[in-house]
Amino acid sequence: MKLTPKLFRSYASKNIRDPRLRQTYRTATSHALEHRSRAVREVPEWEALRERAHRIKEEAINHLDHYLEKLERKVMANGGKVFWARDGREASDYVIATAQRIKARTVVKSKSMTTEEIGLSHTLEKHGLETVETDLGEYIIQLAGEMPSHITAPALHMTRDQIGRLFSRKLGIDYTDVPEELCAFARNRLRQKFLAAELGISGVNFALADTGTIVIVENEGNARLSTTMPRVHIAVMGLEKVIPKFSDLPIFLKLLPRSSTGQKQTSYVSFISSPRKPGEMDGPGEFHLVLLDNGRSEILADPKMRESLFCIRCGACLNTCPIYQRVGGHSYGSVYSGPIGAVITPLFQGVETAKDLPYASSLCGACSNICPVKIDIHHQLLWLRQRVVEGKGTPWQERLIMKLYLAGMKDGTLYRFGSALLRTALTIGGRRLQPLKVPGWTETRDFPPLAEKSFKQLWREMEREGTGHDGITQ
Amino acid sequence: MMGSRNEILGRLRRALAKPSLEHHHGHQPEIADIRELFASDFIHDSLVDRFKKEFELVSGETTVCTSIEAAFKSVRQLVLSSGFRKVAVSKHDLCRRLKLLERLPVELPEVQFISETIDSENAFERERLKERLSEVQLSITGVEYLIADTGTLVTIANAQASRQISLLPTAHLALAKAKQIYPNMAELFLQIQEKYGDNLPGSALTLITGPSRTADIEKVLIKGVHGPTRLFAILLDCPLPDTPDTNEAPPQ
Numbered sequence: 124m125k126l127t128p129k130l131f132r133s134y135a136s137k138n139i140r141d142p143r144l145r146q147t148y149r150t151a152t153s154h155a156l157e158h159r160s161r162a163v164r165e166v167p168e169w170e171a172l173r174e175r176a177h178r179i180k181e182e183a184i185n186h187l188d189h190y191l192e193k194l195e196r197k198v199m200a201n202g203g204k205v206f207w208a209r210d211g212r213e214a215s216d217y218v219i220a221t222a223q224r225i226k227a228r229t230v231v232k233s234k235s236m237t238t239e240e241i242g243l244s245h246t247l248e249k250h251g252l253e254t255v256e257t258d259l260g261e262y263i264i265q266l267a268g269e270m271p272s273h274i275t276a277p278a279l280h281m282t283r284d285q286i287g288r289l290f291s292r293k294l295g296i297d298y299t300d301v302p303e304e305l306c307a308f309a310r311n312r313l314r315q316k317f318l319a320a321e322l323g324i325s326g327v328n329f330a331l332a333d334t335g336t337i338v339i340v341e342n343e344g345n346a347r348l349s350t351t352m353p354r355v356h357i358a359v360m361g362l363e364k365v366i367p368k369f370s371d372l373p374i375f376l377k378l379l380p381r382s383s384t385g386q387k388q389t390s391y392v393s394f395i396s397s398p399r400k401p402g403e404m405d406g407p408g409e410f411h412l413v414l415l416d417n418g419r420s421e422i423l424a425d426p427k428m429r430e431s432l433f434c435i436r437c438g439a440c441l442n443t444c445p446i447y448q449r450v451g452g453h454s455y456g457s458v459y460s461g462p463i464g465a466v467i468t469p470l471f472q473g474v475e476t477a478k479d480l481p482y483a484s485s486l487c488g489a490c491s492n493i494c495p496v497k498i499d500i501h502h503q504l505l506w507l508r509q510r511v512v513e514g515k516g517t518p519w520q521e522r523l524i525m526k527l528y529l530a531g532m533k534d535g536t537l538y539r540f541g542s543a544l545l546r547t548a549l550t551i552g553g554r555r556l557q558p559l560k561v562p563g564w565t566e567t568r569d570f571p572p573l574a575e576k577s578f579k580q581l582w583r584e585m586e587r588e589g590t591g592h593d594g595i596t597q
Numbered sequence: 598m599m600g601s602r603n604e605i606l607g608r609l610r611r612a613l614a615k616p617s618l619e620h621h622h623g624h625q626p627e628i629a630d631i632r633e634l635f636a637s638d639f640i641h642d643s644l645v646d647r648f649k650k651e652f653e654l655v656s657g658e659t660t661v662c663t664s665i666e667a668a669f670k671s672v673r674q675l676v677l678s679s680g681f682r683k684v685a686v687s688k689h690d691l692c693r694r695l696k697l698l699e700r701l702p703v704e705l706p707e708v709q710f711i712s713e714t715i716d717s718e719n720a721f722e723r724e725r726l727k728e729r730l731s732e733v734q735l736s737i738t739g740v741e742y743l744i745a746d747t748g749t750l751v752t753i754a755n756a757q758a759s760r761q762i763s764l765l766p767t768a769h770l771a772l773a774k775a776k777q778i779y780p781n782m783a784e785l786f787l788q789i790q791e792k793y794g795d796n797l798p799g800s801a802l803t804l805i806t807g808p809s810r811t812a813d814i815e816k817v818l819i820k821g822v823h824g825p826t827r828l829f830a831i832l833l834d835c836p837l838p839d840t841p842d843t844n845e846a847p848p849q
Contacts (some may be wrong), residue, residue, distance in 0.1 A: 130656035147815075167637050175634060188609040249756040259822055260813035261710070276813060283815050302814040306822055313823065318727060334797050344764055344809040344824030350762045351801070352727060362605070369797070370790050373631065373782040384812070386730045387651075391824070392804040396797045400754035404717050404726060406800045449740040596626045 128456040128477035135191025135450040151441040158385025180433035190332040190365045194361045197335025197561040201397040203410040210417045211241025227321035233346035234258035239458040255316045257345040266293045274454030275438035323353035327360035334369045336396040357405040363432040378495035382437040418471045431466045433496045441489035462490035462500045478516040479505035605767045638781035640745040651748030655807030659829045663835045669695045680733040687758040689739030691772040733766040740771045748779040749806045754799040768827040775834040
């Protein structure tokens with residue numbers, strides 16, 4: 124099922140009317156938020172940590188060329204290979220060429236938003252490579268042929284019985300909706316794939332420029348298996364994942380798990396610096412790092428949006444967003460959903476394609492408050508709305524109303540004339556017509572009713588009746 | 598390939614020629630010393646007690662022993678009571694000191710013990726090791742460091758232990774000395790940096806905090822999805838004469 128951000132409105136209006144889906148999102152997001160706030164409360168330095176993380180990301184992003192070159196040199200000195208990919212196609216071609224060179228038949232993949240972004244698994248499958256997503260949530264949505272509905276919990280939208288039916292239909296097992304049984308079945312099946320796979324593909328949470336190390340944060344152990352068992356490991360990272368130093372990492376390792384799942388630490392954090400070294404009994408013989416641009420350099424060239432490159436993909440802004448909680452991840456029509464998805468999807472795919480996403484926000488600012496690296500998400504959404512308007516992406520009625528409003532606000536006489544006209548028009552034959560209907564606007568919200576009398580009229584009346592300006596009778 | 602590289606770097610440099618927008622919400626005063634950002638993780642009571650508490654909070658099972666003999670008995674008891682039939686033992690110094698591979702097969706003849714000993718340059722033997730470790734129920738290894746504040750074990754891939762020995766079996770037992778415990782991650786990272794500079798040891802360094810887990814199905818917590826279902830630690834809280842391949846004591 125291929126979704127597109129163009130259809131946000133129709134997906135959202137469908138999903139918001141699905142009570143079962145609403146319940147699933149409500150349970151999952153409130154569960155995550157509860158765990159997060161418990162984990163954050165016990166850290167008195169939380170705000171200082173966020174500020175520090177922001178500064179580190181700022182340093183890395185503002186000198187991105189320098190740190191990427193440093194990373195490249197160190198990875199190569201450690202015995203790894205580095206490939207720069209302008210877009211998803213170049214990255215996929217490199218993975219396919221590597222797979223063909225080593226005569227790979229089976230590829231195991233650990234969870235990675237970057238490879239989702241470029242549709243790597245589909246491309247590999249098209250080239251005849253059996254490509255298996257090994258994170259349980261990713262495995263489920265791969266079987267279902269769906270997009271992830273959450274940055275860190277890809278199968279968040281599915282219930283246990285839906286997963287049970289999916290396993291029974293696609294894998295031919297007897298139906299069960301017991302999560303432990305479904306999980307045990309997936310473990311055994313995927314273990315065989317890990318033992319057979321020649322190529323392992325992972326994402327990257329952080330890349331350390333000084334030591335030439337990639338860091339992967341996870342709970343299941345599938346990323347460890349994917350980067351350990353096959354003969355060759357390819358890690359795919361967005362350019363923005365580099366941070367200057369190894370010693371910066373504890374800051375992020377304190378912020379990320381708490382923000383994401385409310386854990387103090389995830390089960391596993393892997394630091395991979397090189398292919399297998401002499402004397403070591405396992406580990407891939409080749410380590411490749413793909414540095415993917417795919418639109419990131421354009422975001423960098425956009426000073427107002429640059430900060431969106433600080434994102435560490437924790438998913439906290441999704442959980443806390445009143446819009447995400449109600450419309451769900453698939454409504455966004457993009458692998459990146461929620462507030463940060465509403466920022467970066469228009470930047471990646473063009474404001475015309477995703478013009479509704481910046482409006483998928485109440486601008487309440489909960490996303491900016493929860494963000495562990497202090498991205499000013501809701502202001503970025505406002506900047507994007509400005510671009511939608513400037514690109515004439517809003518309906519003509521709205522543009523007309525805004526033009527009239529602007530003219531009225533600039534000119535006192537026009538304002539008084541306009542509001543008197545509107546007030547008269549709404550009071551025909553002594554009967555007030557309420558509420559005003561504006562196509563495309565009042566179907567989902569009420570137009571605020573006009574007061575019977577204007578402020579100026581009330582003021583004059585008060586003066587006449589001898590009531591003081593402070594409202595107290597003198 | 599060089600074409601893409603130079604083009605991307607060119608794009609980045611052109612992009613960075615434009616000044617970045619100043620971050621416009623409230624700045625916190627910056628704290629330069631990472632230790633201060635971890636101040637609340639500093640441990641004033643016993644590191645062993647704190648490690649034990651945190652390790653158990655993430656479903657780990659700990660035993661603290663005050664002698665090598667007690668530690669050996671504790672390992673034997675664990676193998677016996679859990680009913681494991683196939684156990685792999687790494688070549689780590691502590692496994693050797695406890696003489697696990699000499700004594701356990703004699704005392705527990707019904708259990709099969711395998712040593713993680715292969716010719717590391719033989720690809721066929723490396724493939725065989727994967728399969729053998731996949732059939733094992735329990736692995737026993739040492740670790741490089743422990744972190745008290747998060748209940749974390751730190752392993753490094755080297756000639757004494759593979760990456761997968763702590764991952765493929767259904768249960769993992771780590772042996773460690775109390776003096777390997779660091780109070781928090783900042784302290785440990787500063788120590789690693791001081792010791793190794795920019796050249797991290799081994800091809801992989803791994804932080805292990807509790808058994809493998811998932812909550813991907815309706816947020817139900819399930820242990821043991823790809824890695825071990827159970828995680829044990831036996832801590833030796835007694836003076837041990839140093840051997841060349843053990844770590845220096847953390848600065849206190």
